């Protein structure tokens with residue numbers, strides 16, 4: 153039996169539902185959410201062979217498919233152009249819909265192509281990694297990487313629907329599951345102490361892929377993200393709290409070379425560095441550290457060196473007027489954004505990367 157929950161991202165005329173449940177891929181009629189008869193499914197060479205046929209059973213027959221190569225290194229303008237080429241050669245109209253089936257890489261590319269084609273056509277997110285289900289599919293950020301930096305080319309473009317089939321997580325590699333849990337832990341740490349406490353109690357069930365535990369963690373994460381996005385769609389202010397752990401995390405990813413550390417792994421170590429910089433109580437830092445450790449994620453950064461970390465952080469696209477902005481914790485469960493931080497403390501935190 154398919155059991156599902158529906159949440160809403162409240163953005164006025166751009167509002168959309170997030171439907172979460174098991175077995176939805178083969179059961180949920182997507183036709184109601186298509187803007188017109190034409191649709192193009194974008195997936196990749198890993199996810200397509202497992203889930204494309206099931207998804208297509210809920211789409212009108214005859215739609216097009218683009219299958220991209222797998223991997224962050226393929227999140228390029230060239231691949232977004234491939235999706236656009238397919239729309240052009242299929243003579244897709246303004247009422248065509250792009251459906252993204254895959255992890256965050258597929259979702260970001262497909263969403264960006266949908267944002268560009270005829271200045272914006274409809275798109276639907278069908279995220280299949282935990283990270284994409286709790287984070288990248290919600291909120292309307294789309295884009296691709298440039299040689300000079302991650303996500304440098306992009307657009308805000310909200311989907312019409314986010315369809316989350318929790319059953320897709322059964323085939324997700326363990327390491328990817330854990331990386332997704334880093335973002336789940338992030339939501340607890342920045343905005344919901346009660347959820348954080350729930351995660352502490354249920355981390356083993358989550359790692360064991362208990363469907364009810366996963367469904368709840370995804371639902372609560374999406375609720376928290378939807379609330380923040382509804383308040384500040386274009387990240388003029390508060391939305392930046394979602395980048396908790398990311399200033400350090402991006403610097404780690406950048407410095408060790410993409411692919412060495414998964415994004416979620418870098419964010420996990422980054423969240424602890426940010427907690428240290430926040431100056432919150434040692435018991436609170438210990439709780440965060442224990443949960444990250446229990447999730448099988450790294451609790452300390454690699455030996456990059458303070459200087460290299462600092463210059464990588466200054467390259468981050470979120471740096472404003474040369475001032476690094478950090479997301480810090482007032483307490484566990486309550487984050488804020490600031491460029492007013494303790495420089496001495498930052499040196500200490502970065503010193504931990506000196507190996």
Ligand SMILES: NC(=O)c1ccc[n+]([C@@H]2O[C@H](COP(=O)([O-])OP(=O)(O)OC[C@H]3O[C@@H](n4cnc5c(N)ncnc54)[C@H](O)[C@@H]3O)[C@@H](O)[C@H]2O)c1
Nearest residue numbers: 198222255256257258280281283284287288293320323324
């Ligand atoms: N737009 C946003 O708001 C936002 C937010 C966070 C992250 N992102 C982006 O998301 C990307 C990372 O996403 P990701 O972690 O999902 O990585 P990913 O898309 O690379 O997926 C990870 C791996 O899992 C495979 N996979 C996906 N679903 C699977 C399944 N059900 N079973 C088996 N294998 C499966 C993929 O093919 C890939 O090899 C980054 O590019 C990041 O910048 C975007």
Ligand SMILES: [Zn+2]
Nearest residue numbers: 335398415419
């Ligand atoms: Zn992230």
